[in-house]
Amino acid sequence: MSQLQRLTISEQQCQGRTLDLLPEQVHYLRRVLRLAPGSRFIAQDGQGQQWLATLGDKLDQAELEEVQRGGSAIAPFILIAALPKGSGFDAVVRQATEIGVTDIYPVLSQRTLLNPSDSRVSRWQRIAQEASEQSERLTIPEIHPPVSFPALLQQPALASQQYLCVARGEYPHLLTQLQKDLSAAAAVAIAIGPEGGWTPEEIAEAAVKGYQPVSLGSAILRAVTASIVALAIVAAVREPYR
Amino acid sequence: MSQLQRLTISEQQCQGRTLDLLPEQVHYLRRVLRLAPGSRFIAQDGQGQQWLATLGDKLDQAELEEVQRGGSAIAPFILIAALPKGSGFDAVVRQATEIGVTDIYPVLSQRTLLNPSDSRVSRWQRIAQEASEQSERLTIPEIHPPVSFPALLQQPALASQQYLCVARGEYPHLLTQLQKDLSAAAAVAIAIGPEGGWTPEEIAEAAVKGYQPVSLGSAILRAVTASIVALAIVAAVREPYR
Numbered sequence: 001m002s003q004l005q006r007l008t009i010s011e012q013q014c015q016g017r018t019l020d021l022l023p024e025q026v027h028y029l030r031r032v033l034r035l036a037p038g039s040r041f042i043a044q045d046g047q048g049q050q051w052l053a054t055l056g057d058k059l060d061q062a063e064l065e066e067v068q069r070g071g072s073a074i075a076p077f078i079l080i081a082a083l084p085k086g087s088g089f090d091a092v093v094r095q096a097t098e099i100g101v102t103d104i105y106p107v108l109s110q111r112t113l114l115n116p117s118d119s120r121v122s123r124w125q126r127i128a129q130e131a132s133e134q135s136e137r138l139t140i141p142e143i144h145p146p147v148s149f150p151a152l153l154q155q156p157a158l159a160s161q162q163y164l165c166v167a168r169g170e171y172p173h174l175l176t177q178l179q180k181d182l183s184a185a186a187a188v189a190i191a192i193g194p195e196g197g198w199t200p201e202e203i204a205e206a207a208v209k210g211y212q213p214v215s216l217g218s219a220i221l222r223a224v225t226a227s228i229v230a231l232a233i234v235a236a237v238r239e240p241y242r
Numbered sequence: 243m244s245q246l247q248r249l250t251i252s253e254q255q256c257q258g259r260t261l262d263l264l265p266e267q268v269h270y271l272r273r274v275l276r277l278a279p280g281s282r283f284i285a286q287d288g289q290g291q292q293w294l295a296t297l298g299d300k301l302d303q304a305e306l307e308e309v310q311r312g313g314s315a316i317a318p319f320i321l322i323a324a325l326p327k328g329s330g331f332d333a334v335v336r337q338a339t340e341i342g343v344t345d346i347y348p349v350l351s352q353r354t355l356l357n358p359s360d361s362r363v364s365r366w367q368r369i370a371q372e373a374s375e376q377s378e379r380l381t382i383p384e385i386h387p388p389v390s391f392p393a394l395l396q397q398p399a400l401a402s403q404q405y406l407c408v409a410r411g412e413y414p415h416l417l418t419q420l421q422k423d424l425s426a427a428a429a430v431a432i433a434i435g436p437e438g439g440w441t442p443e444e445i446a447e448a449a450v451k452g453y454q455p456v457s458l459g460s461a462i463l464r465a466v467t468a469s470i471v472a473l474a475i476v477a478a479v480r481e482p483y484r
Contacts, residue, residue, distance in 0.1 A: 135462040175478040217481040220377040225337045232474035236417040239459040
């Protein structure tokens with residue numbers, strides 16, 4: 001089925017085996033994907049469920065011919081990332097989605113001044129949805145509302161294994177630490193600082209809350225690149241458990 | 243010295259301990275970095291050598307107070323990447339430079355139509371230079387002229403360990419393979435295909451030339467993301483040898 005186009009729907013649109021398409025979805029299927037009556041596509045709910053759908057004659061409905069469950073539950077794979085200046089976070093959301101994160105927490109650190117508008121959060125959620133469809137992912141990562149780093153640390157632990165990436169410190173490399181720690185299908189959260197790095201107080205407070213400080217190596221990476229590098233390493237180590 | 247700004251110079255500009263600055267460098271130091279006479283910065287030749295420079299009174303010369311050699315030679319770390327459509331390669335060059343590659347070979351695969359102009363190659367070299375300065379790298383990666391993939395394979399082997407990343411195949415994961423293969427400071431070349439993937443003929447021909455086909459995992463990545471993911475994994479495994 002990998003060659004079929006994908007469309008994210010909500011379960012409320014399904015009545016038994018009939019899918020009621022929204023006007024913008026009809027437009028997308030017809031004008032963008034140029035599908036005709038009888039064409040097939042994959043409908044997915046972003047929660048792990050997917051259907052093989054056949055477009056109806058009037059193009060505003062589709063029949064769900066077949067239902068597939070998204071397999072076993074995916075262990076949380078969480079990116080906590082300080083918001084960079086400008087639009088750099090768009091690329092982080094897109095690439096993190098491709099790599100397979102389940103949750104993204106944009107955080108405001110002591111060195112982040114930006115407080116993003118609600119419209120940017122919806123934009124990131126839309127980017128995550130598009131990237132999920134392109135990557136044939138069954139689930140769309142959830143973009144959480146931006147929160148200050150201290151407030152995030154006050155919440156219950158996000159994962160059983162939590163890492164804080166610190167530049168210029170003498171910490172163990174993320175790869176070494178992961179290969180020492182990782183148990184099958186463990187939930188992992190990884191936090192990436194802003195351009196200027198985490199402050200010493202942030203590192204200390206995170207350590208108290210169970211975040212292991214780790215290094216991404218001797219290279220000096222921009223924050224956007226650091227996110228992708230860290231996620232790539234986590235995904236590679238987790239791969240046998242996917 | 244990490245807080246000092248960096249400037250890439252050529253050795254021809256040095257006369258003994260005096261550095262003759264080019265007009266655009268004077269502009270950059272004075273107008274962009276706002277340095278005054280007596281200010282210090284790091285001059286680097288992009289080949290691994292760096293100097294602590296003190297700007298002269300007339301701002302068109304600097305005195306090289308101290309010379310640092312760039313340490314031991316860096317083992318080649320080569321990215322071979324099929325050119326994506328649009329400007330996606332700019333991000334690949336920037337992020338690959340941050341991660342630490344020494345050479346980038348843009349290639350035209352059977353599924354790449356784009357034949358880039360000379361001006362794009364100079365643009366990539368400029369991006370690599372800027373990214374090197376930002377990342378405090380002593381060496382600037384060399385951007386080689388675009389070449390067809392078969393022509394590249396006709397050249398002598400680029401590295402002792404060569405990998406071809408293949409999507410949707412049943413190959414060992416790059417991380418697993420690297421940890422099996424990698425000897426200290428070995429030269430590594432990694433090839434990333436275009437959006438549609440390498441063709442079966444390309445995979446077969448590369449295998450004949452010593453490229454081990456590897457997987458980047460079950461996620462479907464865009465070509466730009468795949469480059470960064472692969473380089474992040476190689477860099478993490480090489481880190482102890484840097």
